[in-house]
Amino acid sequence: MTTAKKTDxxxxxxxxxxxxxxxxxxxxxxxxxxxxxxxxxxxxxxxxGVMGTIVFAGASQIVAVExxxxxxxxAAAIIAGVVLNFRMLLVTASVRDVFAGRPFWQIxxxxxxxxxxxWALMLSKxxxxxxxxxxxxxxxGACLMATWLVATLSGVxxxxxxxxxxxxxxxFAFTAAFIAIARSLWTGKHDLVPWVTAFLxxxxxxxxxxxxxxxxLIIGGIAGAAVAGVRDVE
Amino acid sequence: MNDVWMVVLLLAGxxxxxxxxxxxxxxxxxxxxxxxxxxxxxxxxxxIALVSVSLLSGGPREWIAGGVACVVAVITKxxxxxxxAGILAIWLLRQxx
Numbered sequence: 001m002t003t004a005k006k007t008d009x010x011x012x013x014x015x016x017x018x019x020x021x022x023x024x025x026x027x028x029x030x031x032x033x034x035x036x037x038x039x040x041x042x043x044x045x046x047x048x049g050v051m052g053t054i055v056f057a058g059a060s061q062i063v064a065v066e067x068x069x070x071x072x073x074x075a076a077a078i079i080a081g082v083v084l085n086f087r088m089l090l091v092t093a094s095v096r097d098v099f100a101g102r103p104f105w106q107i108x109x110x111x112x113x114x115x116x117x118x119w120a121l122m123l124s125k126x127x128x129x130x131x132x133x134x135x136x137x138x139x140x141g142a143c144l145m146a147t148w149l150v151a152t153l154s155g156v157x158x159x160x161x162x163x164x165x166x167x168x169x170x171x172f173a174f175t176a177a178f179i180a181i182a183r184s185l186w187t188g189k190h191d192l193v194p195w196v197t198a199f200l201x202x203x204x205x206x207x208x209x210x211x212x213x214x215x216x217l218i219i220g221g222i223a224g225a226a227v228a229g230v231r232d233v234e
Numbered sequence: 235m236n237d238v239w240m241v242v243l244l245l246a247g248x249x250x251x252x253x254x255x256x257x258x259x260x261x262x263x264x265x266x267x268x269x270x271x272x273x274x275x276x277x278x279x280x281x282i283a284l285v286s287v288s289l290l291s292g293g294p295r296e297w298i299a300g301g302v303a304c305v306v307a308v309i310t311k312x313x314x315x316x317x318x319a320g321i322l323a324i325w326l327l328r329q330x331x
Contacts, residue, residue, distance in 0.1 A: 029313070061245075086273070087276060090273055172299055178285045202287055220280075221276060
């Protein structure tokens with residue numbers, strides 16, 4: 001029984017690693033872009049490797065380091081990254097059956113390895129009727145972490161030979177990446193009002209000079225979410 | 235670079251706490267109501283705010299390249315293709331416009 005369970009776990013783990021490979025390609029490009037940004041922030045390979053391992057949340061890593069490069073300071077960088085990661089509360093909460101009855105080390109490992117991509121992949125496989133669970137989520141996450149570390153370290157090493165990333169348009173990779181992520185987060189026209197609100201608050205905050213970019217970003221995001229919460233729809 | 239290590243450690247601690255809290259709070263989370271709707275909308279709104287900050291910090295070239303990336307994102311729904319198109323567009327605009 002125990003042996004059979006272990007075999008199932010291993011099969012699920014490697015099945016997820018195979019299934020997630022197209023998403024890993026996107027993560028690799030994203031990681032390369034983060035490595036280039038990290039180089040602009042004068043981060044060492046050690047710092048990039050440690051950050052990828054213990055933070056392991058790509059968008060928040062990019063936002064935080066981008067804030068540092070912009071000279072916003074450590075506090076603004078941390079807040080921007082943390083606020084962006086608040087969504088992970090909902091992500092891990094939404095698959096609580098996956099964690100039910102597991103020992104703490106498995107809960108901690110699974111929670112840490114949960115990403116937007118591995119979570120979404122698991123949900124889509126379940127929607128197809130596949131019986132996948134904890135080790136599928138862990139396998140996908142572990143594969144993405146390996147990809148993320150290789151790509152970000154390659155990016156920071158490769159960046160040393162690039163004098164001016166901006167001249168190559170690489171700096172715009174982050175903006176384009178977030179546009180693609182926004183597209184994938186679009187669920188229907190009820191998103192329109194919150195998103196327009198977020199944009200308008202940022203535009204007013206920036207152009208009026210009341211807030212710097214870090215706070216415009218946070219206030220804009222919260223304003224959009226608040227509008228969605230207050231609206232009596234659905 | 236003390237700032238970098240501080241960001242790495244505090245962001246890691248906060249992010250892990252958020253992920254772990256989600257597991258434990260899952261059962262108590264409201265499945266509907268204002269609070270759930272707001273939290274559901276937070277990721278999208280934040281991403282839009284971030285893109286807005288980036289684009290508004292640039293000029294017309296960034297706005298056009300952002301438009302190109304939007305079109306590619308809507309048509310292809312692909313992260314690599316959108317990134318590639320955005321980078322190519324901004325590179326061409328900066329070279330020739």
